[in-house]
Amino acid sequence: MKLNHLDRLEAESIDIxxxxxxxxxxxxxxxxxxxxxxxxxxLARKAFYxxxxxxxxxxxxxxxxxxxxxxxxxxxxxxxxxxxxxxKNPDCIAQGINPFDHGSAVHTDMWKTQGLRQILxxxxxxxxxxxxxxxxxxxxxxxxxFSFRSAxxxxxxxxxxxxxxxxxxxxxxxxxxxxxxxxxxxxxLDIWHYIxxxxxxxxxxxxxxxxxxxxxxxxxxxxxxxxMPLAEGEKPEMKMVxxxxxxxxxxxxxxxxxxxxxxxxxxxxxxATTSERQGRVIxxxxxxxxxxxxxxxxx
Amino acid sequence: MGxxxxxxxxxxxxxxxxxVGLLRFITCGSVDDGKSSLIGRLLYESKLLxxxxxxxxxADSKKVGTRGGELDFALxxxxxxxxxxxxxxIDVAYRFFATDRRRxxxxxxxxxxxxxxxxxxxxxxxEAAVILCxxxxxxxxxxxxxAHLVSLLGIKHVALAINKLDLVDxxxxxxxxISEDFKAFAHDIGIHDVACVPxxxxxxxxxxxxxxxxxWYQGPTLLGWLENVELTRDEEDLSGPARxxxxxxxxxxxxxxxxxxxxxAGVLRKGDRVRALPGEAESTIERIVTMDGDxxxxxxxxxxxxxxxxxxxxxxGSVIAVADEPADVANAFQAHIVGMDAHDLVPGRHYLxxxxxxxxxxxxDHPKYRIDVDTGAHLPAKxxxxxxxxxxxxxxxxxxxxxxxxxxxxxxxxxxxxRLSNATLGAGxxxxxxxxxxxxxxxxLTVDKQARAAQKGHQPAVVWFTGLSGAGKSTVxxxxxxxxxxxxxxxxxxxxxxxxxxxSKDLGFTDADRVENIRRIAEVASLxxxxxxxxxxxxxxxFQAERDQARELVAEGEFCEVFIDTPLDVAERRDxxxxxxxxxxxxxxxxxxxxxxxxxxxxxxxxxxxxxxxxxxxxxxxxxxxxxxxxx
Numbered sequence: 002m003k004l005n006h007l008d009r010l011e012a013e014s015i016d017i018x019x020x021x022x023x024x025x026x027x028x029x030x031x032x033x034x035x036x037x038x039x040x041x042x043x044l045a046r047k048a049f050y051x052x053x054x055x056x057x058x059x060x061x062x063x064x065x066x067x068x069x070x071x072x073x074x075x076x077x078x079x080x081x082x083x084x085x086x087x088x089k090n091p092d093c094i095a096q097g098i099n100p101f102d103h104g105s106a107v108h109t110d111m112w113k114t115q116g117l118r119q120i121l122x123x124x125x126x127x128x129x130x131x132x133x134x135x136x137x138x139x140x141x142x143x144x145x146x147f148s149f150r151s152a153x154x155x156x157x158x159x160x161x162x163x164x165x166x167x168x169x170x171x172x173x174x175x176x177x178x179x180x181x182x183x184x185x186x187x188x189x190l191d192i193w194h195y196i197x198x199x200x201x202x203x204x205x206x207x208x209x210x211x212x213x214x215x216x217x218x219x220x221x222x223x224x225x226x227x228x229m230p231l232a233e234g235e236k237p238e239m240k241m242v243x244x245x246x247x248x249x250x251x252x253x254x255x256x257x258x259x260x261x262x263x264x265x266x267x268x269x270x271x272x273a274t275t276s277e278r279q280g281r282v283i284x285x286x287x288x289x290x291x292x293x294x295x296x297x298x299x300x
Numbered sequence: 301m302g303x304x305x306x307x308x309x310x311x312x313x314x315x316x317x318x319x320v321g322l323l324r325f326i327t328c329g330s331v332d333d334g335k336s337s338l339i340g341r342l343l344y345e346s347k348l349l350x351x352x353x354x355x356x357x358x359a360d361s362k363k364v365g366t367r368g369g370e371l372d373f374a375l376x377x378x379x380x381x382x383x384x385x386x387x388x389x390i391d392v393a394y395r396f397f398a399t400d401r402r403r404x405x406x407x408x409x410x411x412x413x414x415x416x417x418x419x420x421x422x423x424x425x426x427e428a429a430v431i432l433c434x435x436x437x438x439x440x441x442x443x444x445x446x447a448h449l450v451s452l453l454g455i456k457h458v459a460l461a462i463n464k465l466d467l468v469d470x471x472x473x474x475x476x477x478i479s480e481d482f483k484a485f486a487h488d489i490g491i492h493d494v495a496c497v498p499x500x501x502x503x504x505x506x507x508x509x510x511x512x513x514x515x516w517y518q519g520p521t522l523l524g525w526l527e528n529v530e531l532t533r534d535e536e537d538l539s540g541p542a543r544x545x546x547x548x549x550x551x552x553x554x555x556x557x558x559x560x561x562x563x564x565a566g567v568l569r570k571g572d573r574v575r576a577l578p579g580e581a582e583s584t585i586e587r588i589v590t591m592d593g594d595x596x597x598x599x600x601x602x603x604x605x606x607x608x609x610x611x612x613x614x615x616x617g618s619v620i621a622v623a624d625e626p627a628d629v630a631n632a633f634q635a636h637i638v639g640m641d642a643h644d645l646v647p648g649r650h651y652l653x654x655x656x657x658x659x660x661x662x663x664x665d666h667p668k669y670r671i672d673v674d675t676g677a678h679l680p681a682k683x684x685x686x687x688x689x690x691x692x693x694x695x696x697x698x699x700x701x702x703x704x705x706x707x708x709x710x711x712x713x714x715x716x717x718x719r720l721s722n723a724t725l726g727a728g729x730x731x732x733x734x735x736x737x738x739x740x741x742x743x744x745l746t747v748d749k750q751a752r753a754a755q756k757g758h759q760p761a762v763v764w765f766t767g768l769s770g771a772g773k774s775t776v777x778x779x780x781x782x783x784x785x786x787x788x789x790x791x792x793x794x795x796x797x798x799x800x801x802x803x804s805k806d807l808g809f810t811d812a813d814r815v816e817n818i819r820r821i822a823e824v825a826s827l828x829x830x831x832x833x834x835x836x837x838x839x840x841x842x843f844q845a846e847r848d849q850a851r852e853l854v855a856e857g858e859f860c861e862v863f864i865d866t867p868l869d870v871a872e873r874r875d876x877x878x879x880x881x882x883x884x885x886x887x888x889x890x891x892x893x894x895x896x897x898x899x900x901x902x903x904x905x906x907x908x909x910x911x912x913x914x915x916x917x918x919x920x921x922x923x924x925x926x927x928x929x930x931x932x
Contacts, residue, residue: 011603016603023548135394142395162724163421163724165424198314263310
């Protein structure tokens with residue numbers, strides 16, 4: 002019997018994992034703890050079974066992630082027996098960089114973009130897996146599966162390597178690296194279908210639950226710990242909410258929802274009129290902003 | 301948002317996916333044909349745009365749109381800021397949409413010349429193509445170029461979207477004329493499934509719904525065509541002989557040794573007798589391992605890990621093939637190569653090539669010709685530059701398992717990599733393995749070349765006389781033939797001038813025609829060698845590439861290149877046909893030695909310096925060489 006749609010996506014992703022590992026010296030998986038990362042890790046396990054995936058999970062921690070994400074991260078790594086490398090930009094720690102005092106742009110650049118560059122330089126990874134999909138955002142649609150980065154971690158959209166057939170050019174000079182995107186051809190719906198079919202664990206924040214939130218300019222922000230400064234008289238309200246995307250809690254908008262199961266989430270997605278990344282504050286600074294961030298080395 | 305209105309049944313949805321196919325297609329068109337608008341509209345009409353995307357689109361349409369504030373669908377698709385500013389698409393972008401019948405991945409590829417490489421990239425994974433043209437302009441050079449590339453990359457299904465029909469008042473005459481032009485052309489270049497759709501992407505006519513402004517058109521809408529075009533990807537074919545490309549050797553511990561890779565063709569079954577290519581070693585599939593449990597069989601497209609019952613030599617890049625129908629193995633091929641980098645691919649230079657899961661040393665010979673993608677004409681070429689397509693013989697430093705590209709994209713394609721910069725310089729498609737390298741047993745015919753030659757008491761050969769006009773080629777060839785004939789050898793002379801009276805009388809003296817003329821003579825000589833003859837070819841043949849081409853058509857040891865080396869001033873003084881005088885007067889152009897180059901052979905079998913040897917001595921030297929070579 003022929004492979005069905007999800008089987009084919011799975012087989013292609015596995016093919017990409019194997020190709021990257023076979024042709025690199027020091028691969029790593031950039032683990033963001035979101036649902037796409039969960040799928041990515043699941044596919045990595047399948048690609049190398051019965052071996053354990055021969056690379057570490059790398060998490061660039063901003064110290065502002067949801068607490069449930071961190072618990073999930075540590076549990077996942079322990080269960081899979083994979084090495085977990087957590088990097089927190091020491092400059093940010095020293096300067097106390099946070100989204101409230103420094104704004105989302107500085108916060109994201111310092112913790113995530115600079116933090117990522119630090120750990121990549123330190124560990125000398127030459128192939129780094131990420132969970133980006135081409136259906137996410139306009140500039141992602143033009144990215145290769147094997148996306149070349151200069152020694153300065155820059156992406157040059159005008160000078161990408163042509164990618165033909167399934168023949169990936171994985172070659173790098175010392176200091177250079179490739180970002181590898183095994184989920185390039187998946188859509189958000191594929192991800193949910195696959196999570197359901199394979200029974201893949203995801204962070205509970207994706208499911209609706211009563212959570213304490215405040216309304217900031219129309220965006221519902223969950224008060225995940227006591228570092229969240231509240232305006233005078235502002236009081237967190239308990240609301241049935243869930244998250245469509247996960248990041249730093251002060252920068253991630255919740256949606257009101259009662260969807261507590263996967264079928265309910267997919268139903269809600271069908272009816273949804275806003276796209277997935279819309280909950281992220283960083284994308285909307287101005288149009289074209291993701292492309293700029295990527296050129297600077299953002300994943 | 302509140303309570304979801306309709307509860308999705310995920311199990312049912314997953315079951316549904318079983319029958320929903322995936323079509324990958326490319327769109328290509330000239331700069332202003334409205335490609336991005338078309339894709340934007342497909343996304344919009346298949347209701348795949350979210351409110352926030354629409355809001356950005358509305359804002360951007362007002363800010364940088366070209367439709368006077370109306371929704372400019374092109375902005376949805378033109379993702380990169382750089383190209384928004386230029387108003388053109390500069391790279392391949394992949395878009396996703398779905399209908400109830402199919403899922404689609406669109407490779408949106410640019411139409412202008414300098415980005416041919418991107419179109420080739422997009423086409424490499426596609427099985428159908430939508431070529432746009434402007435109804436006001438008809439089939440342009442660019443349209444033909446796109447069709448040529450699509451055909452070259454093995455795409456069998458093409459729709460010509462005749463766009464902007466609103467600007468010609470939805471005229472049936474205009475549509476019919478363009479359709480006829482294109483269909484005739486497409487047929488000539490080997491594309492047989494062609495649909496022409498009258499369209500206005502901006503107004504949505506015949507994109508998703510049939511337009512009442514084209515009542516004369518009964519065919520499918522563009523989306524209708526996309527939903528129904530036959531899926532012909534390699535992955536749809538379970539019937540081919542099974543091949544597994546080994547990507548990674550899986551050794552979690554000393555007890556387990558598996559080979560992880562992808563099934564490229566057919567169905568691999570537990571218990572199958574298999575051979576590891578390249579090589580002769582055979583074994584049996586003992587297990588097909590996945591994380592979800594062992595399988596009895598793995599179908600084309602599946603990524604699995606196999607365990608063999610014997611310890612045989614298998615490593616990354618090996619192809620595990622069913623033993624009774626293994627893939628061929630060779631290290632030299634004729635291939636089509638597309639130049640993908642600003643640095644030319646230079647013949648003779650040492651590069652790397654990636655084929656399947658192997659990276660091997662690579663050199664290309666001088667191109668036999670390059671293809672003018674606008675006309676299909678064959679032109680001479682010395683290197684393979686960016687956006688050029690050439691045919692050349694190529695050599696890998698080790699034998700590899702392969703299939704011809706027309707049979708398998710996965711085992712018939714390769715990329716050429718620069719050893720220093722790591723850039724992808726070229727994309728190659730294997731036409732066939734060169735005879736002298738093929739590791740296949742040819743069907744032994746009862747009466748073969750050897751049998752015919754044995755009857756004649758000599759080995760067949762091509763003796764190729766090259767040199768300037770008036771150098772003395774025909775004179776020496778004639779003397780050689782006399783000597784051989786006297787010895788009872790069976791000979792035949794192919795003379796350049798004589799051939800032009802018959803076989804090549806349709807050809808002129810342009811570079812392209814000269815390449816074709818030589819090709820014909822070389823093929824005829826090769827046939828005569830098969831017939832057991834000693835063929836004497838007397839021909840200026842100024843370019844090394846063409847002489848090499850002739851050499852490669854016969855087996856090693858069957859080609860004797862004779863360079864009749866006469867200085868230009870001597871040949872010109874002789875001028876037996878008065879041609880130099882004509883050329884000097886300008887009455888004859890492209891004349892070798894006057895306004896067209898002669899490339900001296902670097903390592904001919906016989907080098908005759910006519911200032912030292914007279915024709916009889918020269919003929920004796922050639923006959924002596926043929927004796928050395930074992931021909932006589």
